[in-house]
């Protein structure tokens with residue numbers, strides 16, 4: 542009898558310990574979102590991600606294991622309907638948060654890398670370039686609304702979200718100054734991309750956008766379009782074009798051969814060694830641009 546009582550008290554202790562330590566589960570789609578949320582979530586929040594590094598969020602096909610992840614989530618966070626919108630269709634009774642909706646309008650840019658004018662009523666958050674995380678100041682701009690939203694969903698961690706958002710905001714100011722320094726000597730240079738992935742960075746730091754192999758994410762280029770892109774690369778006088786780890790390098794290599802330029806790697810997603818946290822992801826891209834364009 543004593544043994545049985547002891548057994549039940551142990552079980553009870555384990556169960557109550559578990560309930561005290563219940564963590565809020567935030568599931569994010571891809572690494573940049575994960576990296577941002579990690580900065581503001583405290584130790585009582587379990588932040589997870591769906592997409593493995595090396596896969597493109599635009600074309601990702603969710604697996605059965607992603608459905609389990611989504612069902613376990615208290616909050617599911619994705620970038621935008623026209624970026625990783627498949628996440629919104631995953632089953633589960635979780636709160637859904639689309640980050641691009643938190644981005645103030647004055648930060649918006651379109652898929653030609655231009656600022657969206659305040660007077661242009663044809664543009665909404667549904668048809669802007671969604672890769673806003675490539676500008677540290679755009680990330681800073683979403684933090685107050687992000688912390689408030691998470692605080693409402695998860696009141697027990699409200700103070701942590703708000704405090705961490707303020708601290709992260711200060712670190713983003715420092716990062717912005719660091720990136721501005723790194724890119725100082727390549728301002729005004731023209732950049733050709735695989736897909737329009739880092740235009741928020743180009744716009745912020747005064748680099749010019751020359752064009753992409755994919756005009757919009759996932760858009761297959763025609764041979765005619767490729768020929769005109771090669772012409773533009775030659776005319777620009779640039780010595781480099783850029784590939785990304787999430788996309789095939791076949792087209793980039795043949796374009797580079799034809800235009801007689803070098804290929805460098807930019808990474809808008811990260812999640813691999815040295816590009817895991819938000820700051821390292823941004824610095825990797827800034828340093829690559831500075832190195833590749835220095836001789837132009």
Ligand SMILES: [Zn+2]
Nearest residue numbers: 599736738758
């Ligand atoms: Zn993209």
